[in-house]
Amino acid sequence: MRFVRALNTCAFSLCRRVISKHFLHCSLLKPYIGAHQFSVSGTMAAVADEDSLRRALAQKQSSIDVQGGTVRQLKSSGAAKLDIEAAVQALNALKLEKASIESQLQVALAGAAGGGSSSASRDAFRQAVVNTLERRLFYIPSFKIYRGVAGLYDYGPPGCSVKSNVLSFWRQHFVLEENMLEVDCPCVTPEVVLKASGHVEKFTDLMVKDEKTGTCYRADHLLKDFCKEKLEKDFSLSAEKAAELKHILAVLDDLSAEQLGAKIKEYGITAPDTKNPLSDPYPFNLMFQTSIGPSGVSPGYMRPETAQGIFVNFRDLYYYNGNKLPFAAAQIGQAFRNEISPRQGLLRVREFTLAEIEHFVDPQDKSHPKFSDVAKLEFLMFPRDDQVSGQCAKKLQLGEAVSRGTVNNETLGYFIGRVYLFLTRLGIDKDRMRFRQHLANEMAHYAADCWDAEIESSYGWIECVGIADRSAYDLRAHSEKSSVALVAQEKFSEPREVEKLVITPIKKELGLAFKGNQKMVTEALEAMEEKVAMEMKADLESKGEVEFHVCTLGKNVSIKKNMVSISKEIKKEHQRVFTPSVIEPSFGIGRIIYCLYEHSFYTRPSKAGDEQLNVFSFPPLVAPIKCTVFPLVQNQKYEEVAKLLSKSLTAAGISHKIDITGTSIGKRYARTDELGVPFAITVDSTSSVTVRERDSKDQVRVDVEKVASVVREVTDGLSSWADVLKMYPLHSSETAEE
Template sequence: MNSTEQSLLHANSEKSAVEKEPEAFRKALAIILKERSFSYPSFDIYKGVTGLLDYGPSGRLVELNVLSLWRKYFVNEEDMLEVGCTALTPEIVFNASGHVKKFTDLMVKDVINGKNHRADHLVKGYCERLKKDVTISAEKAAELDNLLSVVENLSAEELGAKIQEYGITAPDTNNPLSHPPRPFNLMFQTSIGSSGSTNGYLRPETAQGIFVNFNEYYKDSGEKLPFAVAQVGRVFRNEISPRQGPIRAREFLLAEIEHFVDPENKSHPKFPDVESLEFLMFPREEQEKSGQSAKKLCLGEAVAKGTVNSETLGYFIGRVYLFLVCLGIDKERLRFRQHKANEMAHYAADCWDAEIECSYGWIECVGIADRSAYDLLAHSRISKVALKAEAKLAEPIQVEELVITPVMREMGLAFKGDQKNVVEALQALNEEEAMKMKGTLESKGEVEFEVCTLGKKVTINKDMVSILKKRTLVSTRVFTPSVVEPSFGIGRIMYCMYEHCISTRPSKAGDQQLNVFRFPPLVAPIKCTVFPLVQNQQFEEATKLISKQLKSDGIKHKIDVSGKSIGKKYARADELGVPFAITVDSETSVTIRERDSRDQVRVSLKEAASVVTSMAEGKKTWQDVCARLNG
């Protein structure tokens, strides 16, 4: 890497320099990520495919460490159920969830070469370029700011009008664009089975697999709310024109949590653990004021004032903040931005994005949304299977209740092995559907009824089912739970972490800048390097002994027995982000060096591995070790 690229990496601590040359900064970082086996373009020998990226050995270790910490912070801390659902999904599921109709972006085409472009990105890019023009008026700048805040939510007609108003043309070619923009569904479509008769999609999120299995997970939780289900899995989005490298990929890893809660009680018993946290927040009302930016707010006050709609949503916002900071994300370049009214999904009660600032700007890396009861209601309606929970009432109450009673003998004779599916579908009818069926049975004696779990219609006659309303005394309340969903884009988080952790420092001789990844020990790909000061049998045997102990502790490490100088070995390890180095320079004791301070302590040969293990696992800090050994 040349000196210019090194100086650009040094700009990591000089935000203005990154802003001036973001593309050059990204290029310099990409070289390191490739050289040190963090990531490569997929299928590179065949010129690659835009939007696809492979992780090398170092990148895969970082990913595993991030996921390990994620499980510690969420799955283990909250006693969540962790599941693994299939990525290949039948079309009916995404019809119910709304993805088939609504999971789209607006696309325009270069009318000369036929290349497709995402319309809102073209308008956004135009606005951002024009804003850099120091000669534009304050009025024009305000107009551009307003457009940037709503561009992703404009209709096809509105976007098309802006493209024509500003004379926006195709990138690279300046060719005219098709008009108006047209919707493009981002899901990868396929067929299931040899006949191709069953349409399917590769999932664009992991959530739907959890929602459709709600009843099973409700049983696993002891039929008590709240409870949460977590899932880590690969998802697929057929991006129109992915231009942001690792930030906008067509295949990536999501870690999602579906926290099911009583809609009438969204308090959280552990909210006091996070309510005193202060960090950058950007509520929607502040975004609507000209020239405002995120400010540090107290999380407890934001919930108390209703800025964040519930303790449960606030609790997860706080936990996400702590998790990202623990990964090495700079807290001054991390904000939580509330969705504005025109951004909110129609079903959402509230939604906040954890956005991390990097050379691409502010990037959404985690979405924390109160999805209300939309998903469970949608799947109940289409599948005809009830997805509900119960809560005991303080005192029994009189209610008018819909009672659907299948006549099991008649059902068994008519449907045999399909009886269970038909009965479940009948009992999942809502009041309007049930009373309509009752009227048809009374007037015609039978009715056709679609059973989604069988994929066909069946005929129900009046002798098979009783449908009536009656007043009854109930001691439980039956309801559809709400869902609070934190959704983590693991690849985006990792890339922002790379940008925040990379820096340079002068070599010992002062003649060059050396790259350093300042990863926290918990997420560093390699926790420790071990090398003998000189090549002799005693030191090499001691090195092997330490390595054996580290392996026994499950600590990923490297042995370096090359003939390079100690300084070069340290520099090589620092560029990979290795936090600790053990130098075997005696038969009875060794030196442990810490990457960031470059300080060293001396420990006995026998305890070297255990000292490094305690720091690599986060049980001890370097300061703890220094205080004990130097105290």
């Protein structure tokens, strides 16, 4: 059985890694597919445009070369001055035309890579977001005072609060709503478990080493960087060469170590820092290894995903659920991947929080009783066929996608819908989010179907949630390795008659014929599948003897009619025993949060118009702090009211912050807008106060006693800001606001 786990727990580009080495029929000659792997919302139109521009550029260059030759010839032959001038003018005109095509190409490339916005403006936007996040301690590079460790980040106070809000909502939206069985397993995992799952053998990236310094790089990253750089900056590239490089980018994840190594050699790629030659690529296991106990003989790993903890507990969980299917188990926890050279900031880290669901279901019935709750939802979907034919993601109705078979089954569809609701309620922009189906070569051979929730960010489309129907693979793998049957039973209300294949090797005859090899021949006969067995039965009856391949012996043997009896018998069965299928939505919490930061960030001019102010437009659900309390001026009476308000907010369970610095109200608003605090309470009297909403900057007057409950209702989602505006008088203040 091939290793194909990871294909989707692996939201997180893991899939990119382990998958398709087994699918190398998609060779380097395969046509370009999957624009998603290269561009943000790049379309085939942009690609065609680029192609014709490159051809035009090459033509123009050759015209320039010809005209240049003409000019030189005229000059050397001492032609008339006017003739020479005319020829030079023509040459310059050609050069201008070339420059114009070059800038068109530049625009086309930026368009393909950035959904319209240029690469530079995306970088600038990202820098603005990241600067704000770091300055306000949403996150902190870990161990900063010791110069940090690549790929490790701390959540600072507001980031930690956002994370805890996202996780609470996840529990509410999935675990509580669906009555899931939540478990909490250790990160330290013994080798035997990760051998069964395949991670010990196959959870690898291909690595190259600087042959002189020993510095390590991811082989595919170097090749990818080379191709992208060439495509973006080398305008002399022929259309054919450009197509070749793009093809490499498209199939990058499918390349074997040998293929990668050959390309690196062919293109003369060297170590980025030193320009030294590179070693051949070889696999590096991405798990953090350790040793359990003091003896040094029990290897263990930090888990690369949380799912295995659920699979190994299937039997107990099934029992806990009253031996009934379907049911789902869930786990939130840390996972670890020892990346070779982490890049992309918060998106590719060495330790991260996963939230995973394993929904166990009878493979014969993948309907879902609550599917109708989500069937009417419409959102961007990107089915496999549309990717291959070069179309864009488009809005589909979920119910139709399931009924047409685009999505394999109702349960998978139900989770896609629930994930859509989860992400949009957090504040992810529904127009910059899509569900992309895995291509055939991305998907494990056992998987029934697999969709990634991808969110568009300045880094491109990012896999944030993987939703896969993994069939029975994981439970079977652990059943085999542990010898504990991880199965479910369906008791029949009355016994059913079933036709069963019965193979009875005749040991005496086999012993005479095969002596020491008897056992292996017997086992091979017993292991025959129905089709093979029935063919043998027919052959034995017609010919009396057949050739039979015994793989444990590595050779064919001759089986005679008297050595085995094969028949079909009718048996009564009282129950059906089967390995459940598992449908697995797997959430990369850190990635979702980072995309949420980008989707929530905007700037607006200050009142004086002299600077741009940053705002995070978090919904109250995820806002790190729900409201701030400011006394308008430094004044004991107002401060007392502020402290009173603080007490009532604490009692109502609302996280808040008092700011009694003497700074101007405008500056204080700006400070809290930058933290994404949705409401600000300004104490400007002892009986009533103003409440200001962050994005509209609307203010209302509310009695001191009522403020906490008003804020609580809005932050809990029981009422909206529009409701508040209807209930309380609008306040327009001269003293306040920026």
